[in-house]
Amino acid sequence: MPKGLDSADRKLLIGAGVLLVVMLIASALISPPKTAGGSAFPSSYSAAWDGAKAAFLVLQDSGYKVERWENAPAEIPGDHSHEVLILAEPLIGFSTDDRAAIREFLRDGGRILATGSSAARLLPDAESFTEGEEFEEQKTFTPQVPSHLAIDAPEIKMISPDNWHPNLPTHLVIYGSKETAAVVNYQSGRGQVIWWGSNTPLTNGGIRDASNLTLFLNSIGPANGMRVLWDEYFHGVHGSLWAYIRQTPLPWGMVQLGLVFIAIVATFSRRHGPTRMPAKVSRLSPLEFVDTLGDLYAARKAGTAAVHIAYQRLRFLLTRQLGLAPDVPAPALAHSAWEALGWKEQPFRGTLERAERAVRMTELKDDESLSLVQEIFDYTARLDVRRAQPIERQTG
Numbered sequence: 029m030p031k032g033l034d035s036a037d038r039k040l041l042i043g044a045g046v047l048l049v050v051m052l053i054a055s056a057l058i059s060p061p062k063t064a065g066g067s068a069f070p071s072s073y074s075a076a077w078d079g080a081k082a083a084f085l086v087l088q089d090s091g092y093k094v095e096r097w098e099n100a101p102a103e104i105p106g107d108h109s110h111e112v113l114i115l116a117e118p119l120i121g122f123s124t125d126d127r128a129a130i131r132e133f134l135r136d137g138g139r140i141l142a143t144g145s146s147a148a149r150l151l152p153d154a155e156s157f158t159e160g161e162e163f164e165e166q167k168t169f170t171p172q173v174p175s176h177l178a179i180d181a182p183e184i185k186m187i188s189p190d191n192w193h194p195n196l197p198t199h200l201v202i203y204g205s206k207e208t209a210a211v212v213n214y215q216s217g218r219g220q221v222i223w224w225g226s227n228t229p230l231t232n233g234g235i236r237d238a239s240n241l242t243l244f245l246n247s248i249g250p251a252n253g254m255r256v257l258w259d260e261y262f263h264g265v266h267g268s269l270w271a272y273i274r275q276t277p278l279p280w281g282m283v284q285l286g287l288v289f290i291a292i293v294a295t296f297s298r299r300h301g302p303t304r305m306p307a308k309v310s311r312l313s314p315l316e317f318v319d320t321l322g323d324l325y326a327a328r329k330a331g332t333a334a335v336h337i338a339y340q341r342l343r344f345l346l347t348r349q350l351g352l353a354p355d356v357p358a359p360a361l362a363h364s365a366w367e368a369l370g371w372k373e374q375p376f377r378g379t380l381e382r383a384e385r386a387v388r389m390t391e392l393k394d395d396e397s398l399s400l401v402q403e404i405f406d407y408t409a410r411l412d413v414r415r416a417q418p419i420e421r422q423t424g
Contacts, residue, residue, distance in 0.1 A: 037392065044289045046130055051282060070116040070143065070227045070259045072096055073125045073265070077233040078162070080116055083244060086235070092248065094256040098265050101129035109137030109218070112248055115151075117144035118262030126150065126262075134219030141247045143224040145189070150262075151223065152216050153198070158190035159226065166228060168238065169203040169210040177202050177213060177222065177246045180237035182320050186210060191223035203243075204287055211243070222247045331397025332389055337405040339383040358384060371407070379403045 070080035087094040097104065097113070102125060104111070113133060131152045133331075134140065140152055145159040167188040171178035184203055192209040194201065203211035212223045224230075224247075229240035248256060343361070347354050350364050362377035379400070386392050386400055 038228075040290070044292050047285060048289055051285065052402065054095045069119055069263060070231050071115075071260065071263050071265075073260070075232065078227070078231050080227075080230050080232065080258075082232045083230040083235055086241070086244075087256055090245070091251045091253065092256050093251075094258060094263075096260050098259040098260050098338055099257075100261060101126055101282075104129070104133065106255065107136075108133050110253055111257060112139045112141065114144040114256065114258045115147050115262065116230060116259070118142075118146055118150055118259065120264055121262045127152075131216070134221065135217030137218040139220045139222070139249065141222045143227045143230065145225075147223060151221055153196060153214070154223070155194055155196065155199070155406050157225065159191040160187040160189055162187065164188070166204070166234070166237070169205055172201050172204050175200075175202045175213065177211065177243060179242075179246055181242040181246060183238050184210070184229055184243050185237040186224070186226040186228035186234065186240075192225050224258060232260045257342060331392035331394055335383055335386045335392065335397050335400050335404070338401045338408070339380075339387060342404050345408060349411060369410070371410070376407065377406065 037164050051413070070078065070083075072080050072084035075081045084094065084096075091115065099114070100121075104113070111133075113130075127150055128152050130140070133150065140151070145157050147155045164187050166185045168183050168185050169188075171181075176408075188205075188386050189208050189210065192204075192212075194209060194212055196214070199212050199214045201211070202213050208225070210225050210305040212221075212225075214221050214223075228234035228237075230244050235241050235244065271369075311360040343354065346352075346361065346365060347356060350361075350368055352361065352364060356364075358380035359377055362380060365371040365376055366373035383400060383404060386397065
C-alpha cells in the first residue's frame with residue numbers, strides 16, 4: 029500500500045495548485061478578444077461568411093507586412109506615405125480627434141481603403157449614401173474609366189449601393205453602372221482614398237467572386253515596402269492588457285512557472301504512482317502489410333487491377349467535386365478539371381486515356397503500372413488542396 033503524503037509533499041502540491049489557479053485566472057482576464065463567430069461586419073478576426081479573416085490571411089501569404097490595428101488612428105506611427113489603412117465598415121468612435129487623425133494620415137501621403145456608407149463619418153470630403161441591404165442579391169459592376177484599380181479586374185460583384193452619385197469633381201467613379209457608383213477614388217492631400225460602396229469584395233463569402241480579390245489587391249497596392257494596417261479599433265476591439273504585458277518579461281516568467289509545475293507533478297507521479305508492466309510493442313508494422321500487398325500484386329501480375337482501383341477512385345472524387353456524371357468521357361473530364369481546378373488539360377487527359385487503355389489490357393508491365401498509379405495518385409492528392417492554390421505539375 030502506498031504511504032500517505034508527508035508534510036513537505038503536501039505543501040509542495042498545495043503551492044503548485046494555487047499557482048496554477050492564479051495562472052489560469054490571469055490568462056482568462058488578459059486574453060485578447062476573439063470574434064471568430066458571426067460578426068455582422070468585416071472583422072479580420074472573423075471566419076464567418078460576412079467576416080474578413082480570409083482577406084487578412086491572403087495579405088499575409090502574399091508577402092504584405094500586415095497587422096491588426098486596435099488603437100486610435102492618432103497613434104499610428106511611422107512614415108504614412110508607405111502605409112495603407114483599411115477601414116472595413118467602421119462602426120463606432122468617430123470623434124473629432126479620430127477624424128483629424130485620418131485627415132493628417134492622408135495629408136502625409138497615406139492610402140486608405142474604406143468600405144461601406146459608415147466610412148463617410150471619418151473620411152474627409154466624403155458624401156453620404158445609402159448602403160444596400162445584406163439580403164439583396166449581388167450585382168456585377170464594370171470599370172467606368174481606365175484605372176490601376178481595374179487592372180486584370182474586368183468586373184466585380186457586390187451588394188449594390190442605393191443611388192450613390194458623387195457630386196464632387198475630384199471623386200472619380202472607377203466601378204459602377206448607370207444607376208449607382210460602386211468604387212470611388214479621390215485624392216486628399218498627398219494621400220489617396222479608395223472607397224467601396226459595399227464590404228462584399230473583401231468578405232469571406234465574396235472575395236472569391238468575379239475579380240473581387242484582384243480589386244482588393246489592386247486597392248492595397250504593391251507589397252514591397254508597404255505597411256498594411258487593418259483597423260479593428262472602429263469595430264470596438266481596443267488594445268488589451270495582454271498587448272502591454274506581452275512586451276514585458278512576464279510571459280516568459282509564466283512559462284517558467286508552468287514548466288516548474290509540470291516538473292513537480294511528473295516527479296511526484298513517478299515516486300507515488302502505481303507500478304505497471306510496460307506495454308508490448310507489436311512486431312507487426314504497417315509497412316509489412318504494404319509490402320505483403322505489393323508482393324501479391326506482383327506475383328499475380330495484377331498491375332491492371334491496381335491501375336483500375338486508383339483510376340476509379342480518382343474519377344469518383346473528381347466527378348463528385350465537379351458535379352459531373354460518373355461516366356463522363358475522359359476529354360470532357362480533363363477540360364472541366366482545367367476550368368475548375370487549373371490543371372493542365374493535355375497532360376491530365378493523357379493520363380486518363382492511358383489509364384482507360386491499361387484497365388482494358390490483360391497484362392501490364394510492372395514499371396508501366398507503377399508509373400501510371402503514381403500519376404493518378406498525384407492528381408487525387410491535389411483535390412485536398414484545390415482551394416488554396418492549384419498545383420502545376422507536368423505529368424505524362
